[in-house]
Amino acid sequence: MKLWLDGGLQDIESARVSVFDHGLTVGDGVFETVKAVEGRAFALTRHLARLTRSARGLGLPDPDLDEVRRACAAVLEANPMPLGRLRITYTGGHGPLGSDRGDQGPTLVVALGATTRRPDSTAVITVPWSRNEHGALTGLKTTSYAENVVALARATGQGATEALFGNTAGRLCEGTGSNVFVVLDGEIHTPPLASGCLAGITRALTVEWTGAKETDLPLDVLEHADEIFLTSTLRDVQAVHRVDGRELAGAPGPVTAKAMRIFDERSGSDLDP
Numbered sequence: 583m584k585l586w587l588d589g590g591l592q593d594i595e596s597a598r599v600s601v602f603d604h605g606l607t608v609g610d611g612v613f614e615t616v617k618a619v620e621g622r623a624f625a626l627t628r629h630l631a632r633l634t635r636s637a638r639g640l641g642l643p644d645p646d647l648d649e650v651r652r653a654c655a656a657v658l659e660a661n662p663m664p665l666g667r668l669r670i671t672y673t674g675g676h677g678p679l680g681s682d683r684g685d686q687g688p689t690l691v692v693a694l695g696a697t698t699r700r701p702d703s704t705a706v707i708t709v710p711w712s713r714n715e716h717g718a719l720t721g722l723k724t725t726s727y728a729e730n731v732v733a734l735a736r737a738t739g740q741g742a743t744e745a746l747f748g749n750t751a752g753r754l755c756e757g758t759g760s761n762v763f764v765v766l767d768g769e770i771h772t773p774p775l776a777s778g779c780l781a782g783i784t785r786a787l788t789v790e791w792t793g794a795k796e797t798d799l800p801l802d803v804l805e806h807a808d809e810i811f812l813t814s815t816l817r818d819v820q821a822v823h824r825v826d827g828r829e830l831a832g833a834p835g836p837v838t839a840k841a842m843r844i845f846d847e848r849s850g851s852d853l854d855p
Contacts, residue, residue, distance in 0.1 A: 584660040586653035586692040591660055594693070603689055605673025608681055609726035611689075612636035612673075615815050618666035618694065619853070621658045624815075626651070627854050628783045629670070632723060637672060639722040642688060645672050653692040661694045667816060669693050673725065702842070703821035703833045705742040706757070706812070708804065709733045713747045713755040715778030723780060730758035742824070744812060748801035749778045760817060761785035763794060765809035765837045770794035784813040784845075787855060791848050792841050804828075809835035811842075819845045 583594040605611035614633045617624040630647050637645055654668060671691040677684035711733065719726060733745035737758075746762055749755045756762060756779035763772045772789065773779050774796040788794060804810060810822040810830060819842045821834030834842060848855065 583694075584657065585694070586657050586690070588690060589649075591656055597691075599689060599691065600676050602676050602679070602684075603673055604675060604677040604683060605671065605689060605725050607677065607679060609724065609728075610640065610642075610674035610677070610681075610683070611671060611725035612640060612642070612723055613725055614670045614723065616654070616668040616670065617815050618658055618663075618668045620664060621662055622853050623654055623658065623668055624849060624853050625783050625787070625855060626654065628786070632781065632783065633670060633672060636722040636724060639719070640674075640724065642672065642674060645688070645690065650690065650692070653690065657692050657694050663694070663696045665697055665699065667695045667697045669695070671725065697816060700817050700820055703823040704744065704812070705824040706744045706746055706810075706822050707737050707740050707742045707826055708801065709736060709745045709747060711747065713749045713778040715749045715751070715755070715776065717778075720778050721775060721781060734758045746804070746825075752801055753777055754799040754801050754803055755779050756782075757812060757814075760812040760814040763788070763811050763813065763841075764799065764803055764807035765811075765835065766803070766807060768808075768837060770837060770841065771797040771799060773797070773799055782813060782815075784815055784818060787849070788813050788819060788841060788845060791844050794841075809833065809838045811838045818842070818849070 584591045587597045614629040673689045675688045676686040737745040744757045747755045755777045761782040804825050812820045821838045823833035
């Protein structure tokens with residue numbers, strides 16, 4: 583396996599990032615996960631635009647997107663596989679053992695791992711912790727992911743693959759690595775970005791392609807929604823058949839199933855929508 587590190591391809595066994603890298607010491611970095619199908623990245627332009635927005639939100643220099651594209655192409659060519667998780671990580675680089683940044687410039691890593699298509703439906707739980715819709719990192723895809731690690735571990739321990747958060751106002755927000763949609767009276771709704779959720783790439787495409795409405799929703803909407811589904815880079819559109827102790831019989835329901843078909847068709851016909 584080969585990955586890209588600071589300017590070129592390196593063997594995965596010998597590639598090294600400094601133990602003083604700010605991405606390691608204080609989580610000062612941003613990232614993107616991109617779906618790769620038969621060596622081609624999906625929605626890369628949208629992912630790179632969000633990478634830049636996240637970097638600016640942290641006060642990092644804009645990434646060199648030409649280099650990032652070269653890195654992605656080189657890694658995909660060096661590691662052929664049917665379905666892959668392409669990970670772009672961009673950090674504050676070598677720095678002191680504290681929150682102040684160093685002056686040696688950012689670190690760029692692009693790596694690829696094999697994955698498989700997700701099941702059509704999954705189980706989720708809600709967690710007692712809140713997303714802070716007013717925080718400094720709200721809406722940024724950063725490497726400060728420990729909160730998600732804790733919540734996802736709880737979900738895994740309860741036989742689920744995702745944990746859903748409310749925000750500080752008790753409104754539905756998002757999952758650890760996904761956006762959430764609900765179906766009410768035949769209409770699709772998803773929390774607005776003001777809820778504190780990440781502006782997911784798959785979320786945006788699903789809204790565009792299905793006409794879903796961005797709606798401020800209470801967290802307890804999960805207790806009575808007709809259908810629930812998740813969206814993310816590697817889930818695409820995935821139905822929920824259980825939330826906490828509530829079973830949603832027949833998932834994916836008809837509205838979710840249609841959304842799944844639409845997403846498969848539209849994404850299959852255009853790899854960079």
